[in-house]
Amino acid sequence: MDAEARQHRLELLTDRSAASGLPVTAQRRAVLETILDMNNHPSADQVHAAVLAKMPEVSRATVYRSLDTLVDFGLLVRLCHPGRVARFDPRTSAHHHLICLRCDAVRDFEDERLNQIDPPDTSSHGFALQDLRVQLRGVCSACLEKENTT
């Protein structure tokens, strides 16, 4: 994420905290700063490991709690993927993903045509639609190579 967008996201933390009447703690800021610099859709544990580099005393529990709060604030998104551990994405605007069914890798996929899909009408289900994302499921290049080698 570029410096300007990063800065803006950090300001949003201040705003959302004030709006909710919650304090801005050093730990929450560190978690947000850290994940803004990662682009692998990290798990909570990966975030924790990365936060330790800049703040060696942070506990795992705090990272879990901070991630929850940041998701509530709308500063992060909890990803949908077939694996068993929660993963987080600092890109909150709707975009699309390549999902590897072998190794569970999740990779951003940019496609103008997919962005322009008109959201369908979900009101007959009483459903309040927030965003539309396309999952492109298949096998990633790394797993394909591994298969050919074996």
Place this chain on the structure above:
Amino acid sequence: MDAEARQHRLELLTDRSAASGLPVTAQRRAVLETILDMNNHPSADQVHAAVLAKMPEVSRATVYRSLDTLVDFGLLVRLCHPGRVARFDPRTSAHHHLICLRCDAVRDFEDERLNQIDPPDTSSHGFALQDLRVQLRGVCSACLEKENTT
């Protein structure tokens, strides 16, 4: 699932087992039969509970192992959703989902227009695309009501 499709799926179990040189066990068949009759995208534990009704001695471990095998056979799909427990879907053909970000409900969504989306070219990423599914993320009717009540 209608009777004919259900029957066909059970025959596929025999075929895929033979193709892999694996035996068709009563337990695997029971797990498949059970999940074909559920349409709530159940978790492994929910499948286990349902299998117990027709086969009271099945262990949880066997259900987990059977579900894995059935996914390998392509008779089930592991769902993508924001929650923390694995959930399974006997509908293996690509279709779309309403995903509730509050309660994690996953509901099938039929839409002809979404079915007709042309898959993008993912070859530049070295990615072998298998299918395209749209996630419609938002808040389901049950959660909306709960919110209005509070």
Place this chain on the structure above:
DNA sequence: TTAAGTGCAAAAGCTTTGCGGGTAG
């Protein structure tokens, strides 16, 4: 001052695995 947050350690789920005995092909 005070509501909220933090670290620690323990608990709580969900899922996987090692093992001895059983079974499909």
Place this chain on the structure above:
DNA sequence: CTACCCGCAAAGCTTTTGCACTTAA
């Protein structure tokens, strides 16, 4: 016969929670 599977129980992971102390505002 042989490879694979089953049930059981234990272990493994990820995530949540209770508690005493600290901190942002």
